[in-house]
Ligand SMILES: Nc1ncnc2c1ncn2[C@@H]1O[C@H](COP(=O)(O)OP(=O)(O)OP(=O)(O)O)[C@@H](O)[C@H]1O
């Protein structure tokens with residue numbers, strides 16, 4: 064082996080920088096999550112440390128996780144998507160309306176997917192081609208999507224009694240895991256979410272087209288001169304975001320058996336908070352799915368804690384706000400210190 | 404005026420400065436020189452409060468000082484023109500100059516009229532034509548550099564550090580800057596001047612200090628020093644100052660460009676590029692060379708242009724398509740549009756070819772690291788640690804990474820814009836050699852440089868640009884073209900045009 068090879072190998076232990084920065088961050092997040100788990104476990108051993116409770120926490124956080132992944136993707140390209148919650152509602156309403164009208168399942172959910180992708184494309188198009196700030200475009204999209212969903216449903220729940228039974232059941236269906244004497248029911252909702260998370264997480268850190276998103280967020284001008292198709296990939300990022308929003312809408316519609324225009328109100332804030340805690344930055348170029356997962360988990364545990372400790376659940380929202388400000392503040396300070 | 408003794412500084416256990424002594428006297432220009440990564444910028448940052456020293460003592464104006472931040476140093480009378488511009492592009496020139504030091508009227512509001520007037524007065528004194536109300540981002544890099552200098556003047560600094568202030572300036576702008584520096588010196592200021600261009604040191608400085616590997620290896624009276632002596636102090640050996648031998652034969656036309664135009668900046672640019680040729684582009688900063696090349700790859704939307712590669716017409720609708728044809732552009736602005744500062748060497752060097760040797764579209768990290776390692780050894784990039792982030796590298800080493808990134812894209816036509824900006828004499832010779840080797844291997848190179856000697860020394864042919872168009876196409880195969888030839892060509896045509 065040549066000495067050059069040896070040195071390269073020696074250097075292998077060192078991770079690529081945004082990964083090594085994040086891995087130390089991920090380590091801290093894991094620690095904090097563990098501390099919260101242990102704390103709650105000590106204070107409420109019977110209620111907190113039960114599979115029922117874990118299942119509830121994990122299932123409830125599924126939607127937030129999917130939306131936070133959507134948010135992470137656009138944050139990486141130095142974007143923002145305030146419309147995740149509203150588009151989830153619109154997509155859910157469209158699916159429910161089509162099902163209620165007697166359409167088979169496949170065309171109905173495809174309809175919901177197309178609507179979500181159209182919203183994502185519109186976001187990306189106005190941001191990239193027209194050059195309007197992501198904040199403004201997606202704020203407008205948030206209002207528009209929520210508005211259309213409300214108009215379509217006149218604010219009512221949209222149930223679909225005539226749709227195939229399996230559709231309104233699958234998200235809540237549980238596969239039973241038998242370990243020793245204990246049996247654990249694992250909902251499909253959770254399986255789909257975790258699989259999507261795992262697959263996308265691996266792709267985002269290895270698959271070249273997605274890797275390019277990081278370069279775009281770090282320095283769009285340099286990325287362009289490096290032959291990266293900045294405009295196309297940025298629009299793609301908004302559509303990927305919409306795709307994850309659709310998965311959330313699909314699961315939510317199935318699990319609740321209704322489409323509803325008020326799904327996901329303020330979900331965008333939790334998504335931003337989780338992503339930024341997990342290492343995504345408003346200045347683009349960083350973020351990881353594992354980090355975002357840990358961020359979502361932390362927020363979910365905090366929420367669960369408030370409920371179990373008989374606190375007012377409304378405190379959860381305030382906590383998310385505080386956590387968001389702290390995380391964003393640290394992000395800004397760190398970036399200013401580094402880039403001067 | 405300033406005496407620093409026994410300065411030490413380490414980054415994460417890496418000794419960067421070792422027992423450095425450094426004295427600066429009032430009314431003098433003190434040059435600081437050394438190889439890339441020798442610690443010049445670090446020393447400046449320590450003396451100006453940007454970084455904290457580990458040990459050592461600094462006496463300024465008779466008092467022992469230790470600045471916690473740049474603002475403290477500034478109020479004591481020390482200011483810095485940084486190597487990397489710190490201009491806020493979205494703000495006006497005056498806003499940049501008075502950032503955090505606004506002049507206020509008696510109600511505590513910003514008094515913009517006073518600030519504009521003060522700026523104008525300083526620009527008049529410096530004899531530069533900059534509108535204080537213009538957006539800083541709209542100025543050329545050269546102009547922005549002068550704004551940075553103006554900032555120190557406005558501040559009434561007693562000691563100004565200038566870290567490679569000339570690396571982005573045209574000859575004319577350098578002359579203007581030097582005039583300003585002499586005026587400031589004569590009015591009793593001390594100036595510390597860093598540059599990799601020896602001729603500049605001899606022109607402007609009274610003393611010269613050489614840093615090597617973080618140690619002060621000698622301070623001389625400039626008048627008594629020779630450039631050979633300084634070079635051997637710097638690199639520990641003597642260097643040949645010759646440019647590499649030109650290739651014997653330049654091949655057929657590989658690439659041709661017709662009717663290239665960019666609205667408001669470039670018009671009627673036509674040229675042919677031959678296999679193995681180095682085509683130099685000379686002209687003043689603002690003559691439109693960079694704009695022309697950005698328009699060529701359509702990084703800036705051009706108005707017109709037709710191109711042929713190996714005799715076949717090709718479309719160049721984006722840098723992406725250009726790269727697909729093997730046409731690679733190395734940016735003149737490494738920080739703004741060249742490098743990914745928070746990422747490491749590996750990602751930067753690989754950024755044009757992330758999909759190389761990819762399996763099922765998955766990045767091949769091993770291949771990426773090996774390629775990076777090759778360039779790190781070949782070009783002597785320091786530190787020899789591919790996982791180091793770009794921000795932690797010295798300016799010259801960042802520039803080498805930028806070149807490595809372009810070379811790694813396997814160019815057939817390589818457009819290099821200021822490829823040796825901020826690199827030391829030794830490294831510069833290496834880069835020149837590398838470019839010539841590349842040309843000998845069949846690559847065609849377009850070289851843009853604001854240093855006329857570099858253009859003349861390297862090019863087989865020189866295009867002279869003025870006001871966005873080519874005004875002369877001069878053969879230089881024999882290497883006998885002189886600075887006067889190029890200048891005359893430009894001036895003569897200027898005369899005709901009037
Ligand atoms: N923030 C940092 N973290 C780690 N290492 C650093 C940092 N800043 C500088 N260094 C290292 O310190 C050494 C000296 O760097 P410095 O920027 O002072 O060099 P320089 O003499 O100004 O070189 P150049 O001529 O290329 O600008 C380099 O090896 C560089 O990698």
Ligand SMILES: [Mg+2]
Pocket residue numbers: 443444445486566797798799
């Ligand atoms: Mg430097």
